[in-house]
Amino acid sequence: ELFGSLEPLLPTLKKKGVAVWVLGRGSKKTGVVALQELLDEKKNRLEPEDVWEPRKKNETCLYIFTSGTKKRAGPLPKAARVSHLKSVMCLNFYELVGASKKNVVYLALPLYHIKKTLLGATCVLREKFSASQFWDDCRAEGVTVFQYIGELCRYLVNQPERPGERQHGLRLAVGSGLRPDVWRRFQSRFGPVRIVETYGMSEGNVTLFNYTG
Secondary structure (H helix, E strand, O other), X not given: OOHHHHHHHHHHHHHOOOOEEEOOOOOOOOOEEEHXXXXXHHOXXXXXXXXXXXXXXXXXEEEEEEXXXXXXXXXXXXXXXXXXXXXXXXXXXXXXXXXXXXXXXXXXXXXXXXXXXXXXXXEEEOOOOOOOOHHHHHHHHOOOEEEEXXXXXXXXXXXXXXOOOOOOOXXXXXXXXXXXXXXXXXXXXXXXXXXXXXXXXXXXXXXXEOOOO
């Protein structure tokens, strides 16, 4: 449904060698690849494994879009390359902190964040984060892992106290930017939730995380 807004740019993109892929039937415009037509051709047969198996672990696996809020990233979102090796490392990170595909992960953040892309567990999607409804959502959906960025946990501890705040199945919170004072208040108020702070998951050459808490 967004193709129409891109159409005026097609000549410029073509000159720059940018390929345009459209989810659905697409358009007959020159240089635009309609994915649905390709899927229809391929759906009854699989390619041999050696066609799609990466030759090298550092080949590109996928691209994610960073939010552009970091000073080093500049003012606009941009595509960040993720290799097959990086993908495996991210999956191993969750295994290290005790999460698995059996978990239910609460996601109220944009889906370009790499942590959500690569976990492979059941995800509860929330279009817009709501501090007042967070614990109700967790109880209703059986949430066990919470993905946070920045000040989401501060919004939770700043909410008025309610009965049943400690009656939930959340056992792990993973993210970046949680301040020490909020960390202590969060665990004191909501129970012994394990908190793991990370840095550099998306683009850094080295990933840091607070394994010991």
